Amino acid sequence: xxxxxxxxxxxxxxxxxxxxxxxxxxxxxxxxxxxxxxxxxxxxxxxxxxxxxxxxxxxxxxxxxxxxxxxxxxxxxxxxxxxxxxxxxxxxxxxxxxxxxxxxxxxxxxxxxxxxxxxxxxxxxxxxxxxxxxxxxxxxxxxxxxxxxxxxxxxxxxxxxxxxxxxxxxxxxxxxxxxxxxxxxxxxxxxxxxxxxxxxxxxxxxxxxxxxxxxxxxxxxxxxxxxxxxxxxxxxxxxxxxxxxxxxxxxxxxxxxxxxxxxxxxxxxxxxxxxxxxxxxxxxxxxxxxxxxxxxxxxxxxxxxxxxxxxxxxxxxxxxxxxxxxxxxxxxxxxxxxxxxxxxxxxxxxxxxxxxxxxxxxxxxxxxxxxxxxxxxxxxxxxxxxxxxxxxxxxxxxxxxxxxxxxxxxxxxxxxxxxxxxxxxxxxxxxxxxxxxxxxxxxxxxxxxxxxxxxxxxxxxxxxxxxxxxxxx
Amino acid sequence: xxxxxxxxxxxxxxxxxxxxxxxxxxxxxxxxxxxxxxxxxxxxxxxxxxxxxxxxxxxxxxxxxxxxxxxxxxxxxxxxxxxxxxxxxxxxxxxxxxxxxxxxxxxxxxxxxxxxxxxxxxxxxxxxxxxxxxxxxxxxxxxxxxxxxxxxxxxxxxxxxxxxxxxxxxxxxxxxxxxxxxxxxxxxxxxxxxxxxxxxxxxxxxxxxxxxxxxxxxxxxxxxxxxxxxxxxxxxxxxxxxxxxxxxxxxxxxxxxxxxxxxxxxxxxxxxxxxxxxxxxxxxxxxxxxxxxxxxxxxxxxxxxxxxxxxxxxxxxxxxxxxxxxxxxxxxxxxxxxxxxxxxxxxxxxxxxxxxxxxxxxxxxxxxxxxxxxxxxxxxxxxxxxxxxxxxxxxxxxxxxxxxxxxxxxxxxxxxxxxxxxxxxx
Numbered sequence: 001x002x003x004x005x006x007x008x009x010x011x012x013x014x015x016x017x018x019x020x021x022x023x024x025x026x027x028x029x030x031x032x033x034x035x036x037x038x039x040x041x042x043x044x045x046x047x048x049x050x051x052x053x054x055x056x057x058x059x060x061x062x063x064x065x066x067x068x069x070x071x072x073x074x075x076x077x078x079x080x081x082x083x084x085x086x087x088x089x090x091x092x093x094x095x096x097x098x099x100x101x102x103x104x105x106x107x108x109x110x111x112x113x114x115x116x117x118x119x120x121x122x123x124x125x126x127x128x129x130x131x132x133x134x135x136x137x138x139x140x141x142x143x144x145x146x147x148x149x150x151x152x153x154x155x156x157x158x159x160x161x162x163x164x165x166x167x168x169x170x171x172x173x174x175x176x177x178x179x180x181x182x183x184x185x186x187x188x189x190x191x192x193x194x195x196x197x198x199x200x201x202x203x204x205x206x207x208x209x210x211x212x213x214x215x216x217x218x219x220x221x222x223x224x225x226x227x228x229x230x231x232x233x234x235x236x237x238x239x240x241x242x243x244x245x246x247x248x249x250x251x252x253x254x255x256x257x258x259x260x261x262x263x264x265x266x267x268x269x270x271x272x273x274x275x276x277x278x279x280x281x282x283x284x285x286x287x288x289x290x291x292x293x294x295x296x297x298x299x300x301x302x303x304x305x306x307x308x309x310x311x312x313x314x315x316x317x318x319x320x321x322x323x324x325x326x327x328x329x330x331x332x333x334x335x336x337x338x339x340x341x342x343x344x345x346x347x348x349x350x351x352x353x354x355x356x357x358x359x360x361x362x363x364x365x366x367x368x369x370x371x372x373x374x375x376x377x378x379x380x381x382x383x384x385x386x387x388x389x390x391x392x393x394x395x396x397x398x399x400x401x402x403x404x405x406x407x408x409x410x411x412x413x414x415x416x417x418x419x420x421x422x423x424x425x426x427x428x429x430x431x432x433x434x435x436x437x438x439x440x441x442x443x444x445x446x447x448x449x450x451x452x453x454x455x456x457x458x459x460x461x462x463x464x465x466x467x468x469x470x471x472x473x
Numbered sequence: 474x475x476x477x478x479x480x481x482x483x484x485x486x487x488x489x490x491x492x493x494x495x496x497x498x499x500x501x502x503x504x505x506x507x508x509x510x511x512x513x514x515x516x517x518x519x520x521x522x523x524x525x526x527x528x529x530x531x532x533x534x535x536x537x538x539x540x541x542x543x544x545x546x547x548x549x550x551x552x553x554x555x556x557x558x559x560x561x562x563x564x565x566x567x568x569x570x571x572x573x574x575x576x577x578x579x580x581x582x583x584x585x586x587x588x589x590x591x592x593x594x595x596x597x598x599x600x601x602x603x604x605x606x607x608x609x610x611x612x613x614x615x616x617x618x619x620x621x622x623x624x625x626x627x628x629x630x631x632x633x634x635x636x637x638x639x640x641x642x643x644x645x646x647x648x649x650x651x652x653x654x655x656x657x658x659x660x661x662x663x664x665x666x667x668x669x670x671x672x673x674x675x676x677x678x679x680x681x682x683x684x685x686x687x688x689x690x691x692x693x694x695x696x697x698x699x700x701x702x703x704x705x706x707x708x709x710x711x712x713x714x715x716x717x718x719x720x721x722x723x724x725x726x727x728x729x730x731x732x733x734x735x736x737x738x739x740x741x742x743x744x745x746x747x748x749x750x751x752x753x754x755x756x757x758x759x760x761x762x763x764x765x766x767x768x769x770x771x772x773x774x775x776x777x778x779x780x781x782x783x784x785x786x787x788x789x790x791x792x793x794x795x796x797x798x799x800x801x802x803x804x805x806x807x808x809x810x811x812x813x814x815x816x817x818x819x820x821x822x823x824x825x826x827x828x829x830x831x832x833x834x835x836x837x838x839x840x841x842x843x844x845x846x847x848x849x850x851x852x853x854x855x856x857x858x859x860x861x862x863x864x865x866x867x868x869x870x871x872x873x874x875x876x877x878x879x880x881x882x883x884x885x886x887x888x889x890x891x892x893x894x895x896x897x898x899x
Binding site: 010011012052056059060061062063079080081084104107108111118119122123125126127226227228229232262264274275276278279280296314315317347348350351352353354355356357358362363364436437439440468469 | 502552556601603605610617793830835839842
């Protein structure tokens, strides 16, 4: 067990308890076990209090307990006012150390999880759907493959006893970091550490992650057929770079220049949305970033041993989907072949060196980043990144781009309507001419003439179309 | 913190000669400054037929540059300063926000002053940006709740501009590329100092910020336009609408009641805020029955969303079975009746008041969060003091106030019910 304590005079106390385990440890045929276990702890009763009693106790305090499950981390987070710290902490501790495992909580939370997959992901959020399926394709055959919430079928098979078993096996002291910040009383961190020694010392089993590295595979096109006004596109491939890798600062800089999340500065945003009006935005990533449509900053405690490089193309009109895909690949190829300019390099380096301060603007985020730094074996993230950025040169960034990025051997996921026809056009490499509602500069029109003919080498046997009902089934 | 002011930070509120207002809040979070520029114009100001969605579209156009700062240069400065920057529009406001390190603050303030005074864009850029807005509509269209609110407003309102969502009617969005001249008129009307409040929160000194704002924004000229938003006539009977939905969904039920405008000196609006929690939050008896015990509903919430003009008190439920929608509707209506019939237990009332106070305090944990909260309230009353007045009202609301307010607000004649489903739920 590790304890991170950032005590100060704030009346707000942040708590983050992170277990180094997650969906990658789901036992065989029990996909969703980690997710459901965390849900039962954060969204169900403890042995001594029903869920309703917990809600009623927390309500006047204005607090709630959140949980987040990823492949290798499960996080429980809460923030309480110092006025209520003692009352809050006792309940929160019991939720994690002495869960109630009630059948009615289980039924409700399982329904919520099935509805999350069936109604929300399949039905209402084509962008997140395409991203999640991209991860499944890139990690096919790897412990990361299944969605963190499991599948509809596996969730229906899960029993409370499976979750209790997962809890006993995985929620161990050796996996736990307790992180606290704010004006808590002296000795509070020591008390928390002592309380959590009630957990088993060692995790009982570590399934799954055996060091298998996901493979680079030939181009693949995976299409999800569903009624929609636009086509959501995500594409990517595995990379070996993660925090702590010598090329992390360089590749982060390159990715920021290509498509900093939800900002209008990246090349993709400029070339696809700003100049051509193709969609609402286009971004690139080297770290897992779920829920990007809802948040400007990434959540901490999604640390992973394996990351992918990813492009997120927000929904485009069906008639322009082929062109948009080609343009995204064209930009990627241009980045890999020509690299960044000196000016882009300087500007993006300045951006990241300062922007990193904003990522850690809350105590909660500071705690989260400290836990992630521990996972990756690096020092404090802002210093790690700034020091890394300082040492970069344009040449070193362009070298890193050439070593780790590619424009071939990519998994492409598209979600929308009329996928069969779109697949045929893509396989036949048909010309996909662009038309605009306003005059465009010659430079754009000339580039369009190249992009609209850009060949994409995908063989028919690497192409799949599935009706949306079969995703996560 | 029971008796303290809920917004306890000292602030400096200053009016410049041109009508621009500046609110500066020094806070103990080092090195960071948040700048929120609140334009007191949102989709409520889209008074002409066929112009729905325009305030939001205009927010996009504000990123299309000036002679001194074409978009590439604007972006370059944002990048060099490591700023986190974005904007949003809703019914009563358009907000441009940037958070960055203190050393670059004046540079940012000057650049923002430039675009608010000298925005200039070409017809081609305007037409291209209209496509990005259309793309935004497309991206949002998979989400049933967006459609529910589009239909709810269209059904519930006849004259007021709250009839349309901030995104606007699709038929108007499709025509946006032809509205270049109107866009210049919109800028001329509303992007004026008397329609704008600057909120600055962070590691700053108010006297220095005043001087900087005077330097860069002092020359901005006051306008003359006064918007006249049509008054909504009293609703004279219940209304209903149903949305058939193509992709798999659970049925949704939305029940809305005409409700009073935001107000910080009379208890009615505050009382409805409390009812939204007492009746429909996760600690309410109805939530306990439907979500925790029966498990017939998986989402339940209510909102008395603050608006400048009278808007709606809304309850939403997502129901697990189509054939249960009618029964759930009856349960929600019966909850309305309970509030109108008898005073609530005083202990429960105190619990909600405490919830609101602490939830507010817990949200103010960094400069950006404080600025963002202020921008919301400032767009309603142009001063942070409205927050303390509102929370004082919460303390004053009695169980009898809730009965009185529930009796007139939850009457059937002001009700609109919208359902959405794959199956037959109506």
